[in-house]
Amino acid sequence: xxxxxxxxxxxxxxxxxxxxxxxxxxxxxxxxxxxxxxxxxxxxxxxxxxxxxxxxxxxxxxxxxxxxxxxxxxxxxxxxxxxxxxxxxxxxxxxxxxxxxxxxxxxxxxxxxxxxxxxxxxxxxxxxxxxxxxxxxxxxxxxxxxxxxxxxxxxxxxxxxxxxx
Amino acid sequence: xxxxxxxxxxxxxxxxxxxxxxxxxxxxxxxxxxxxxxxxxxxxxxxxxxxxxxxxxxxxxxxxxxxxxxxxxxxxxxxxxxxxxxxxxxxxxxxxxxxxxxxxxxxxxxxxxxxxxxxxxxxxxxxxxxxxxxxxxxxxxxxxxxxxxxxxxxxxxxxxxxxxx
DNA sequence: TTAAATGCAAAGGGTTTGCACCGGA
DNA sequence: TCCGGTGCAAACCCTTTGCATTTAA
Numbered sequence: 001x002x003x004x005x006x007x008x009x010x011x012x013x014x015x016x017x018x019x020x021x022x023x024x025x026x027x028x029x030x031x032x033x034x035x036x037x038x039x040x041x042x043x044x045x046x047x048x049x050x051x052x053x054x055x056x057x058x059x060x061x062x063x064x065x066x067x068x069x070x071x072x073x074x075x076x077x078x079x080x081x082x083x084x085x086x087x088x089x090x091x092x093x094x095x096x097x098x099x100x101x102x103x104x105x106x107x108x109x110x111x112x113x114x115x116x117x118x119x120x121x122x123x124x125x126x127x128x129x130x131x132x133x134x135x136x137x138x139x140x141x142x143x144x145x146x147x148x149x150x151x152x153x154x155x156x157x158x159x160x161x162x163x164x165x
Numbered sequence: 166x167x168x169x170x171x172x173x174x175x176x177x178x179x180x181x182x183x184x185x186x187x188x189x190x191x192x193x194x195x196x197x198x199x200x201x202x203x204x205x206x207x208x209x210x211x212x213x214x215x216x217x218x219x220x221x222x223x224x225x226x227x228x229x230x231x232x233x234x235x236x237x238x239x240x241x242x243x244x245x246x247x248x249x250x251x252x253x254x255x256x257x258x259x260x261x262x263x264x265x266x267x268x269x270x271x272x273x274x275x276x277x278x279x280x281x282x283x284x285x286x287x288x289x290x291x292x293x294x295x296x297x298x299x300x301x302x303x304x305x306x307x308x309x310x311x312x313x314x315x316x317x318x319x320x321x322x323x324x325x326x327x328x329x330x
Numbered sequence: 331t332t333a334a335a336t337g338c339a340a341a342g343g344g345t346t347t348g349c350a351c352c353g354g355a
Numbered sequence: 356t357c358c359g360g361t362g363c364a365a366a367c368c369c370t371t372t373g374c375a376t377t378t379a380a
Contacts (some may be wrong), residue, residue, distance in 0.1 A: 038354050060344070074362055079345065081360090099260040099369095100344070114308050129292055131302035132319075137296045141320035143279050143288070152298075152315050157307035159377060175364065203334055204380050225369070239337055246335090264344095265369070 025106075027049055030078070036164060045070045046081050050091065054130065058103040059093075093130050104131045112150030118159025129163050190216055190271075196253060210235045211246050215256065215270050221300060224266040259297050269296045277315030283324025290315070 010073075028047055029039040049065040056164060059079060066073040085091045096102040112125040112133070125133070131145045137143040193212055194204040214230045215222075224244060231238040247268060250256045257269045277290040277298070290298070295312045302308040 033355080035358085040354070040360065042361070058344095072362085075344085076346075076363085077361055095260045095264040099178065099264050099266065101264065114302065114306065116308075116313065123308070129301045130315065131305070133298050136297035136301070136316065137319070143281075143317075143319055144321075145179070145317055145319040148283065151224070151318050152308075152310055152317075154302070154308055154310040156309075198380080201334085205335065205379070207336070237337085240369085241338085241371075242336060 007018055010087045024110050025090075027088065028088075031094050035088070037084065042070070042077050043081050043084075044074065045073065045160070046085075049083075056102055056135065058096060059103060062103065092131065094135070094137060102135065102144075112147045112152065114154045114156070116150055116156040116159055118155045121156060122151075123156070125152070186206065189224055190255075191249075193253075195296065197249070198309075200253070202249065205208050207235070207238065208246050208249075210238065210278045211243055212250075214251075215268075218270055221259075221296070224268060227268065234327045257296055258299065261285050267300065279321070280318045281321040281324055282318050283320045286321060288321070290317075 027141075029044075032039055032043070033123055045066050046062065048069060049062055052065070053062075059075075059082065062076050062082070063073065063078050066078060081091070082091060086093060086103075092104045092107060093104050094104065112130050114123040114125055116122070130150070133150070134145045134147060135146050191214055191293070197204055197208070210231050211227065213234060214227055214328060217230070219225075219260070224240075224247065228238065228240050228243045229264070231243055238305065251258060251268075256269060259267050277295055279288040279290055281287070283321075291310075295315075299310045299312060302310050
């Protein structure tokens with residue numbers, strides 16, 4: 001678990017993860033190796049599959065696709081590799097409408113905004129959260145959300161208890 | 166399974182479900198009976214628990230809480246009762262950040278809108294979908310979304326393939 | 331009385347983990 | 356050589372289902 005490439009707490013990942021996104025999939029092998037990890041045939045297969053799914057996919061779909069390319073693919077390896085890729089910011093996982101694990105490939109830095117009607121402040125919607133919104137609406141009416149145009153109003157944590165409406 | 170109180174296909178449930186929401190929990194017993202269903206001690210226990218959670222809860226939490234009030238509570242009964250309540254629009258289920266079943270108590274009829282930048286049409290965001298958005302943002306920054314003020318732009322299913330942007 | 335509801339227990343599906351062996355670097 | 360990865364299988368968690376029994380209406 002290379003903590004160097006992990007970003008959990010902060011609002012918006014930028015430097016490290018951004019660089020990884022820049023080299024996209026072409027540099028995955030080197031990226032992993034740079035972190036002391038290894039580039040294996042199984043991981044290559046998964047990345048090949050991920051290349052095909054620029055949007056979002058369920059773990060089950062990924063496993064099935066991998067099996068088409070390599071019949072010896074096992075679920076555990078896929079899940080473990082996805083964990084690794086997630087630590088490098090190459091995928092992000094959430095949950096679809098049916099509750100299954102859903103992975104977002106190469107999460108874009110495009111994000112929506114939150115506007116607090118209490119204090120007027122704005123926040124960025126984190127990629128994973130934005131993806132959840134996109135998914136919810138895609139499942140609803142097959143609607144393709146333009147995340148960059150999304151601004152949702154409401155009340156931030158701080159203003160939540162003070163109804164200065 | 167009383168189809169009379171179920172609304173699945175249409176855009177926005179109104180009459181039937183709205184009436185149910187109006188009487189809130191006070192009329193659940195009669196509401197069920199009116200549908201040919203029965204009011205049992207187990208259902209009463211669950212409703213008592215639901216009264217405490219005006220927001221959203223996981224099925225597991227509900228089961229645990231029910232057990233505190235009635236040690237003989239069994240998961241299957243809770244799940245089945247939740248299904249029934251959902252048919253009456255008293256709860257709506259989705260999935261939380263961890264992928265577990267999450268139930269939204271007394272889902273409001275307040276809803277957001279979708280705007281298609283392709284054809285200019287608008288749609289209502291269904292309650293369950295809106296709930297998913299609310300949850301996602303609550304999990305993100307503890308942000309309380311004002312669904313009635315939400316309008317998300319993007320492309321509807323029909324305009325999805327014709328990039329007239 | 332009668333059909334709905336319960337409780338139990340077992341099945342089910344997706345995800346995770348332990349452990350011995352394999353194989354990149 | 357060495358430590359990370361893999362594969363297998365069993366474990367897990369939550370949720371669903373079948374069936375005999377109970378019970379609300």
